[in-house]
Amino acid sequence: MVDVADIPGGGQLHLLKCGKEYSIQFGRDELMGSQDHVSEMALATLTSERLDRKDGHVLVGGLGMGFTLDAVLGSWTCDALVTVAELVPQILVWAKGPLAHLFRDNLADPRVSVRVVDVYDIIMEGPDRFDAILLDVDNGPDGFITSCNDRLYSHAGLSAAYDALRPGGLLSVWSSYSDDCFAGRLEESGFDVDEIVLPAYIGSTERWHNIWFAAKPGPAIRKAAASR
Numbered sequence: 001m002v003d004v005a006d007i008p009g010g011g012q013l014h015l016l017k018c019g020k021e022y023s024i025q026f027g028r029d030e031l032m033g034s035q036d037h038v039s040e041m042a043l044a045t046l047t048s049e050r051l052d053r054k055d056g057h058v059l060v061g062g063l064g065m066g067f068t069l070d071a072v073l074g075s076w077t078c079d080a081l082v083t084v085a086e087l088v089p090q091i092l093v094w095a096k097g098p099l100a101h102l103f104r105d106n107l108a109d110p111r112v113s114v115r116v117v118d119v120y121d122i123i124m125e126g127p128d129r130f131d132a133i134l135l136d137v138d139n140g141p142d143g144f145i146t147s148c149n150d151r152l153y154s155h156a157g158l159s160a161a162y163d164a165l166r167p168g169g170l171l172s173v174w175s176s177y178s179d180d181c182f183a184g185r186l187e188e189s190g191f192d193v194d195e196i197v198l199p200a201y202i203g204s205t206e207r208w209h210n211i212w213f214a215a216k217p218g219p220a221i222r223k224a225a226a227s228r
Contacts, residue, residue: 002098005090015094022099024065024091031139034102036201037067039174039209040136044071046196047132047172050213055079056131056166061119061152063091066103068136068174073109082112085119087137092116120152120160127163133171140175140210141182153182158189158214168218175210176200186214 002015002022013031016023022034032040048054055077060068063086072082086092092114095103107114115122119137141153151157153173161171171191173182178197186193191214200207 003090003094005088005094007088013088013090015098017098022065022102029139032064034065034099037065038202039198039200039211040064040067041071042198043134043136043172043174043211044068045075046211047134047170047213048072048075050170050215051132051168052219053131056169057081057083057129059119059122059130059133059164060084061133061135061137062086063095063114064136065099066095066106068134069106069112070104072134073106073111076111078111080111082109083122084112084114085117085122086114087116087118089116120157123152123157123160123164125164128166130165131169133161133165133169134174135172136174140177141173141179153185155185155189158185158191162190162216165216166218167216169216171212171214171216173212173214175212178208178210183212186212189214190217191215192217 002017005013007013014025016025023030024032058072058076058080060072060082063069063084069084095107106112119135137152138149142150165171183193183195194213196211197208198211200209
């Protein structure tokens with residue numbers, strides 16, 4: 001055990017280390033690990049591939065171990081703006097402490113602004129502000145860690161995300177499991193939806209992760225090859 005982080009509203013996250021690898025766990029469930037992060041990076045790279053603009057404003061929900069942020073910085077131009085929302089303050093402490101080698105200099109990148117706040121609150125701040133919203137919050141589209149996350153993936157939360165995007169913007173949601181009902185809610189909120197399934201780690205044939213790409217109609221979306 002390296003450290004413990006209190007979750008606003010109740011519960012704790014545990015930072016564990018085994019050899020050179022780190023893991024963040026909620027109870028007995030691993031939320032993220034330093035060894036397997038292919039799909040977390042794909043959340044950013046595949047979003048970027050679907051957008052014509054690479055200099056827009058990107059909102060990342062969940063700092064985690066920094067893999068999605070790293071992929072965003074590598075996929076968007078030096079003129080982009082990247083806002084990261086992290087609910088648990090201690091995650092940012094870990095990013096500058098025991099996990100600093102994973103983050104390298106990314107938190108000091110002039111494009112990056114980290115806000116210790118619920119990503120839902122940022123989404124609700126006003127319309128037409130983001131070209132992409134990347135959500136790796138909880139283990140998927142429900143309130144597994146905290147029930148407050150249910151509102152993020154509800155019809156009301158998805159409608160707010162739709163409004164927060166500029167025309168042609170993209171809401172991308174990472175999950176450790178499939179959820180057909182969630183895809184339906186995205187469509188009911190006005191999005192054009194594409195879902196892909198990726199191996200949870202390189203070489204995996206049994207564990208899979210899902211990413212939904214929900215496009216707000218507009219000129220900035222590039223058609224991607226069907227991948228479901």
